[in-house]
Amino acid sequence: MLNIENVMVIGGGIMGRGIAYAAAAGGYRVSLYDISTDVLNQAEAEIAGFFQGAVQRNKLDAAKAERAKAAITYTTALEEDAKKADFVIEAVPEKMDIKRNVFEQLDRYTKADVMLATNTSTMSPTEIGSYTSKPEKVIAMHFFNPVPKMKLVEIVRGLETKDETAAATEKVARQMGKETVVVNEFPGFVTSRMSSLVGNEAFHMLMEGVGTPEEIDRAIELGLNYPMGPFKLGDLVGLDTRLRNLEYLHETLGERFRPSPLLRKYVQANRLGRKTGKGVYDYTKGENDT
Numbered sequence: 001m002l003n004i005e006n007v008m009v010i011g012g013g014i015m016g017r018g019i020a021y022a023a024a025a026g027g028y029r030v031s032l033y034d035i036s037t038d039v040l041n042q043a044e045a046e047i048a049g050f051f052q053g054a055v056q057r058n059k060l061d062a063a064k065a066e067r068a069k070a071a072i073t074y075t076t077a078l079e080e081d082a083k084k085a086d087f088v089i090e091a092v093p094e095k096m097d098i099k100r101n102v103f104e105q106l107d108r109y110t111k112a113d114v115m116l117a118t119n120t121s122t123m124s125p126t127e128i129g130s131y132t133s134k135p136e137k138v139i140a141m142h143f144f145n146p147v148p149k150m151k152l153v154e155i156v157r158g159l160e161t162k163d164e165t166a167a168a169t170e171k172v173a174r175q176m177g178k179e180t181v182v183v184n185e186f187p188g189f190v191t192s193r194m195s196s197l198v199g200n201e202a203f204h205m206l207m208e209g210v211g212t213p214e215e216i217d218r219a220i221e222l223g224l225n226y227p228m229g230p231f232k233l234g235d236l237v238g239l240d241t242r243l244r245n246l247e248y249l250h251e252t253l254g255e256r257f258r259p260s261p262l263l264r265k266y267v268q269a270n271r272l273g274r275k276t277g278k279g280v281y282d283y284t285k286g287e288n289d290t
């Protein structure tokens with residue numbers, strides 16, 4: 001089996017920077033690639049904060065944190081670093097044309113025995129693999145937000161993914177300090193499918209006047225023992241992302257995923273959640289900032 005030392009992360013946004021941090025903390029040499037130098041500068045600052053937090057919480061000792069931080073390089077040169085990579089994790093926006101373009105380039109530049117993982121939340125690793133000449137090496141590696149804190153990586157095999165690719169991916173995830181489940185591809189995998197359904201149902205309840213967002217969230221948190229109610233989670237994930245996921249699941253799995261008209265209205269109003277300051281809750285006054 002390929003000895004994995006160099007991990008390349010494609011996309012330095014919310015997820016990519018958390019993935020780069022976890023890979024470096026796990027002992028890999030990491031190259032974080034993005035098309036934007038501004039994003040890379042922000043990523044570097046945020047990653048420094050992740051390491052500082054880990055040291056303060058006694059998760060990493062200071063010397064190890066310094067070494068791991070220094071093991072991350074930031075680049076806008078795809079070809080050069082892709083050639084050296086043993087394992088690539090893609091975290092670019094959830095749009096197939098962008099992912100396709102990235103995987104076609106990775107296919108050209110990476111070595112023959114590289115493994116290529118996508119952090120897609122809902123898309124098909126089988127389709128993404130088909131844009132490369134090595135679909136047996138392509139797999140989905142679904143991390144959760146915020147990556148430094150969330151334990152699970154949902155590993156999803158495409159139709160052509162080989163056993164050794166799945167085994168190597170599990171090993172990489174564990175080395176990054178994560179727990180794994182390995183599942184077969186079907187739209188939405190396990191977690192996005194279930195979470196989309198619960199999130200959508202919460203909007204139906206709100207539309208029907210069953211309760212306020214606070215009451216519905218509280219009922220789900222305390223009665224069903226969810227750590228976070230569906231509206232708080234939706235505002236964190238982004239209501240536009242939630243809507244896009246539901247549209248995809250509606251198209252692929254049918255009626256039960258038809259997006260709530262109220263969710264659509266929030267997105268039309270640009271109330272997308274924490275990232276725009278307002279979603280179901282209002283974050284501009286600071287009172288919901290937990």
Ligand SMILES: NC(=O)c1ccc[n+]([C@@H]2O[C@H](COP(=O)([O-])OP(=O)(O)OC[C@H]3O[C@@H](n4cnc5c(N)ncnc54)[C@H](O)[C@@H]3O)[C@@H](O)[C@H]2O)c1
Pocket residue numbers: 010011012013014015016033034035036039090091092093094095098101102119120121122142143144145236237
């Ligand atoms: N945000 C979440 O909660 C979450 C959770 C699990 C999975 N995901 C998945 O992770 C992926 C990334 O999501 P995100 O929330 O980090 O998005 P994001 O918008 O925060 O980051 C995407 C980054 O990709 C960069 N980018 C765009 N085109 C690029 C290209 N061609 N090459 C390299 N970089 C490029 C952008 O500059 C941006 O920095 C998506 O597939 C998403 O579905 C997101």
